[in-house]
Amino acid sequence: MCQYRKSVCGITILCDVIPMGKxxxxxxRDEEGxxxxxxxxAIARPSLTGExxxxxxxxxxxxxxxxxxxxxxxxxxxxAALNCAVVCxxxxxxxxxxxxxxxxxxxxCRELEHIILNDLSVIL
Numbered sequence: 001m002c003q004y005r006k007s008v009c010g011i012t013i014l015c016d017v018i019p020m021g022k023x024x025x026x027x028x029r030d031e032e033g034x035x036x037x038x039x040x041x042a043i044a045r046p047s048l049t050g051e052x053x054x055x056x057x058x059x060x061x062x063x064x065x066x067x068x069x070x071x072x073x074x075x076x077x078x079x080a081a082l083n084c085a086v087v088c089x090x091x092x093x094x095x096x097x098x099x100x101x102x103x104x105x106x107x108x109c110r111e112l113e114h115i116i117l118n119d120l121s122v123i124l
Contacts, residue, residue, distance in 0.1 A: 002116075004116065009101045012031045013029070032093075034091055035091035037092070039088070041087045054076075067090035071089065071090035077113055
């Protein structure tokens with residue numbers, strides 16, 4: 001298991017990456033308000049353009065949670081890059097979050113995504 005950390009908006013986002021054979025489980029949460037807001041399963045498939053690999057995903061959201069964007073993006077990108085199945089759960093919470101803070105969290109998670117992809121590509 002690998003764990004990644006990124007501090008933003010006064011919280012620390014944790015990301016655990018757990019190998020499951022050739023597949024991965026990824027858990028993204030904040031240290032204080034961890035929960036499961038969304039769960040996404042992505043499976044690699046040939047791209048519909050006929051070039052390269054893409055991913056198809058299924059999403060489960062808890063009522064009132066908006067964590068899908070992060071979970072879907074990371075699950076699909078890892079699945080496509082590594083030609084595997086990925087389950088990604090995400091639960092990040094900030095009371096009274098502003099649109100600026102949402103963007104900062106999205107940007108931080110995008111940075112985590114790039115780090116994860118780089119690290120997993122090196123392992124393979």
